[in-house]
Amino acid sequence: MPDALDALFKPRSVAVIGASAREHSVGHSVVANLQAFGYVGAKYPVHPKATEICGLKAYPSLDAIPGPVDLAHIIIPSSQVPRAMAECGRKGVRAVIINSGGFKEIGAEGERLQDAFLAEARRHGIRVLGPNCQGIINTDPAHRAYCNFTNTLPQAGSISLAALSGGVGGFMLQSLADLGVGLRMYASNGNACDISIAEILRYWGDDAGTRAILLYTEGFADPKAFYEVARDVAARKPVLAMKAGRTEQGAKAASSHTGSLAGVDIATELIFEKAGILGFSDEGELIRAAMAFASQPIPRGPRVAILTNTGGPAVIATDVLVSIGLQVPTLGEASVARLRAALLPQAALENPVDVIATAGAEHFRQALEVLLEDDAIDALYVNFVTPSFTDTQAIAREIVAVNQRRCKPLVCNLMTDLSQERFRVTQRILLEGGVPCYGYPGEAARALGALHRYGVLRARPCAAPQVFDDVDAARARKVIAAAQRARRTVLAADEVATLFECYRIPLADWAMADSADAAVAAAERIGLPVVLKIDSPMASHKSDVGGVAVNLRDAAAVRAAVRDMQQRLAHLGPLRFMVQKFMPAGQELIVGATRSGTLGHLLMFGLGGIHVEVLKDVVFKLGPLSAPEAESMLDGIRAKALLRGVRGQPGVCREALVTLLQRLSMLLSDLPMIEELDLNPVLGYADSVCAVDGRVRVGPVPENSR
């Protein structure tokens, strides 16, 4: 059974509705591109009057076309699109690209038109790319198709590129072409009313000719659908992505710590990370990384050997490599000895290996051999300046020979003057030999860094979130249901405590009381000293109103505290109190969660107090958490040394903390109606952790949630 997107990317015939004989018009460019790119299927320009466009017979309407039409490319005013879609239905068209704008992006009137053509498309089972989009390119020799109005004519290759924005897609396409990176397929889906980036990603995941995928997005209409496809595809091939602009998430003014600290864009980055997608924040770096992914293997480790024929740029390369987490280790004695025998006397034999500017091809060849065979080296960085007095083309051929053995990744910083023919030939030898070439030391280093970062990402421990079988989900659900029936969104203190109990999240011993006598009895049952806290829906910040008394050491103190609050806080109505075990001092921690659309919860972890409020030293992950993910949260804060213990302090029991995070993650997965949750503070001890306060806000269960 053919894939639904085959008609888009591998059409056997294309009709261009709105084809034009006027040069430089969009309707002309689309037809001209089909011709220029060597599309071998049937090409049908549709134009009310013209009989020939770009040397092709033109037809007055779709109906007039003799053969079947797989793909219709529509370039007519938006108001005419619904009618054209109906014609496509009658003709049996399977997919449509709509270049035209004037739909949802311009407001209500456009949205009405978009809904109208989409209803027509659905009626006939037509898939739609766009509207307000560029189109597609497919360089697969069996299907060469260019249904797009851009100018760039890419070489065939192994990188596929999808961009929501045609402007960004267009310049990325051009940038890849400028670097000599071959393209497999391209798509820009504009308004994305039907075919999504997720669906395109899935299609390319199954395309054997696509070695790596580049994505540019400004947000996801359905992050869950994207995440699920991305996780699956990223497990099979590299997916490199960049997200620009602000998320809904970021715009939301969140009331809890978690929300306000998450800020813009954290959620998308976390989706990328959890799905195994390599995220980029710089578009140039993304494009240059793609060049490395197009031809290079992934390094097994971080150890880079730099081979250079000039000193300074290798210093810059070293700085950059080290700063992005790679290593430039000193070479072992055996390699140094081999290099000494092979190279000129002035050569530097450590790492960077400087063969010096007068080195010839044979010096390069021997040095490359040594570095390739050195087991303590994972990747090669070649820093190649082209002096007028050396045979740079012969050197380039040696670099290519080593590169084509494909056993270690290799990048090249080629510093040359391309206004001279002999150096253009040198560059061509390298590029045709699959050597990624860059124009600055740092650019080559960061491209190698991307390969390494991907290696680390791919090797990250993956585990399913732990399922605890000692939890009582049914009771937890009942607690929340009762609150919801009472139209309360913020749970009462005892409800929060019960939720934690159901999931065995450790909380300091507690009891509720509504009088001084009851509080004293509770304190004596729990054991003194205790803390007394009011629980009032009218005072969400109870310590701000003087509703907390700590370290109450005897019955009299408990009684006095209750009476004092009853007096001072009478305006809050009859008071309920939580009496809780007063815990000894420990490392203050904070754990929280907010719901992130349909994608489950965003969990937060940090040290409490100034670490959260002043230093913003917190880490976020998308739930549900596996054990390695929970571990990585502990390692993700700047102050992580405090968890291990410093200055004679004992630190925090890591196992207990990881378990708490995983239990909390399970609670959140089971209870998707939770919108916000805070455990603040959690006290960390050498042998345990214990929450002492919590807050939970619930809402309606989102549709389509996990």
Next chain:
Amino acid sequence: MPDALDALFKPRSVAVIGASAREHSVGHSVVANLQAFGYVGAKYPVHPKATEICGLKAYPSLDAIPGPVDLAHIIIPSSQVPRAMAECGRKGVRAVIINSGGFKEIGAEGERLQDAFLAEARRHGIRVLGPNCQGIINTDPAHRAYCNFTNTLPQAGSISLAALSGGVGGFMLQSLADLGVGLRMYASNGNACDISIAEILRYWGDDAGTRAILLYTEGFADPKAFYEVARDVAARKPVLAMKAGRTEQGAKAASSHTGSLAGVDIATELIFEKAGILGFSDEGELIRAAMAFASQPIPRGPRVAILTNTGGPAVIATDVLVSIGLQVPTLGEASVARLRAALLPQAALENPVDVIATAGAEHFRQALEVLLEDDAIDALYVNFVTPSFTDTQAIAREIVAVNQRRCKPLVCNLMTDLSQERFRVTQRILLEGGVPCYGYPGEAARALGALHRYGVLRARPCAAPQVFDDVDAARARKVIAAAQRARRTVLAADEVATLFECYRIPLADWAMADSADAAVAAAERIGLPVVLKIDSPMASHKSDVGGVAVNLRDAAAVRAAVRDMQQRLAHLGPLRFMVQKFMPAGQELIVGATRSGTLGHLLMFGLGGIHVEVLKDVVFKLGPLSAPEAESMLDGIRAKALLRGVRGQPGVCREALVTLLQRLSMLLSDLPMIEELDLNPVLGYADSVCAVDGRVRVGPVPENSR
């Protein structure tokens, strides 16, 4: 009186010693470059046998040359250089460039040769560039000179570039040429045995044709000389610099907090900052910034208007601009109204202003006018994609017209296909019109960011370090001299306290005691409670050995503490104690200093405890400190909010802390023999600050120190 470097950069005649007729050799390239570049002075190839090289009459020796020789360019084996230098002396040569390597960089034998030719040069008053260097280029039409073996033939322009490393200098030269940025002068000085980067910088500071200066360095032989020239030149024109590689400073394993936290490279960055040099850590960003500095004015403020004809790249530009501290504010009503009247109905009128892809030159012109005339906008960012259906050359001419009014800086992200002639012409119109063009949205944004960062740097408050007239420098010097006479490098506790007293740096009241009785008497005089601390050269970490007792509330406690330490620490010999006022809790602060070569002291400030040890949240500045510099240290730590006070805490008296830093700075300036100094902790209160412990290590006074 002619400048000493005129003979190097503006020679009236050049002899090439080691000229060669063999194509692609260095000796041939140098002569060919002189010819190709149109050097108008007398050109004398020197070769033992050849009679003609590159169409020029060749001479067997310097002596055989008929006229005077200003500059000799030497390309012969290192062993022959001292003899050649002697010949230069006899001939009256004023400056020499030595391309040849094989000198100090290869070890002792090479160093001997370098010393030999240098002695000869000094004897004759010859200035030397190199050895092991590339040479110079000067594009000034009156002096066009190319004494260099590289291939790049730069266009004349206003940017001068100096690089220690020829490899880096070479590719930077090429990168500037690739971007179409014109060069004024170039120099790469290799081993830098005589003419330094500082001297070249000074020369270009005085060159009216140099609008901005680029520097690449891997360290300074004489940082003080560099700093003094740089400060002077940077006050007159932009100096953009990058430093790669590790400093001596970084290699030094420092024993105090200050040293170990300063790490590699901080000192050079601090020199740049203090001198008013714009520092870069990415070589590509430096080169692209140079393109903007070559033609653009400095923005008056951070408010950028983005004009685009496609949406997505403007989103990326916005992200980058905002992330580097610029603003993309919403336009005011008046501008929006003018844009609405001028642009197509689908145009976006907020900022970014999207004229949309079908916009023509008139739309661009009108939109640019509006943004240029809007007083709430400081800089223009033009995002220009070249659709096939618009007259992109006409648009380019409108951008140039606005750019040439030079009232606001303008950068252009030009997204086009340069394989097409019409777009190459479009680009040429922009470049010839002085519009800096970049290939990625982020690159254009960061170039604009560099202009803005320079504007901020130039506008920073400058003040002389405050001179306090209530200090007793003579007494402080006597204290140190006494310690040095006793061959002690670490000062005793009372010596440290006396130094602080001399400079009125607040220290908790103190007295020394060598017995329990004396300690009790001191405690009663100071006022209880007190702290008791041993002062022993054998225990530099006195709390680690149990040599500190705090909060001693009465005479008995003081006595007991003395006896306890005398017993436990008997192995340290007869003990001396410092008895000190026990201060109430305050915000823990740490202030420190290490000496940074000849450049004075590197001062450090941070919050104490975990902020230093775990979070490494500290800030460094090169002394001496002005009041604005001391202020900026307080604002330079991540946890700066704690100084202002959070969570009901009172914060720290800013004025007292700034005064303490300035008094400490004066102490250090007056006492250059101090190698390390710590005030740790300083306690900060709402109305004062007070040091409670200090440590000072002294050494010999460095030569040539400020």
